[in-house]
Amino acid sequence: MLRGFRDFVLRGNVIDLAVAVVVGAAFGAVVTALTERVLQPLVNAVGSPRTGGLGFEVRAGVPSTFVDLGAVITAAVNFVLVAAVVYVAVVTPMNRLLALRKRDEVEEPASPPEDVQVLQEIRELLRRQVALQEAGAPPAGPGGGAGA
Structure with missing residues (x-):
């Protein structure tokens, strides 16, 4: 007190x-x-x-x-x-x-909330996937590289 x-x-x-x-x-x-x-x-x-x-x-x-x-x-x-x-x-x-x-x-810059961090990770994964598709490599994913 x-x-x-x-x-x-x-x-x-x-x-x-x-x-x-x-x-x-x-x-x-x-x-x-x-x-x-x-x-x-x-x-x-x-x-x-x-x-x-x-x-x-x-x-x-x-x-x-x-x-x-x-x-x-x-x-x-x-x-x-x-x-x-x-x-x-x-x-x-x-x-x-x-x-x-x-x-x-x-x-100090505040770290973004957890949901924003998850969205940023998804964005980065999508960018990598687009870059790989443009380079001609098969997309990496759960179905393998065959494209169903």
Whole structure:
């Protein structure tokens, strides 16, 4: 059971996923700080200073109904940046590594199935028989060379 689990973990997919989660979480903090401290103030500058940023109030004069579009834009930029870094830092190198492994592996040609081998033998026997007939020799077979 432990051997199967070890093979599963070392197969590659689990390791890829673990690395992606760790890198994504670590880089997420950097991107969040960048978007909240740099991008959010720029987006909020477009909105009204009375409402506190880019957005609108569903019911005028009720701050709890404020729809903050700036926060949605910031979250979208945050997602795109994290996804791009994970792709460049993890997925691209892993794909290159897998391509190198496949290129290095030499595949041995698989032997044909038994029925195909039998058919190939029959084909060769028929070719020999035709060649002997063309050369004028009697065909070799169960009835002898007399031709019945």
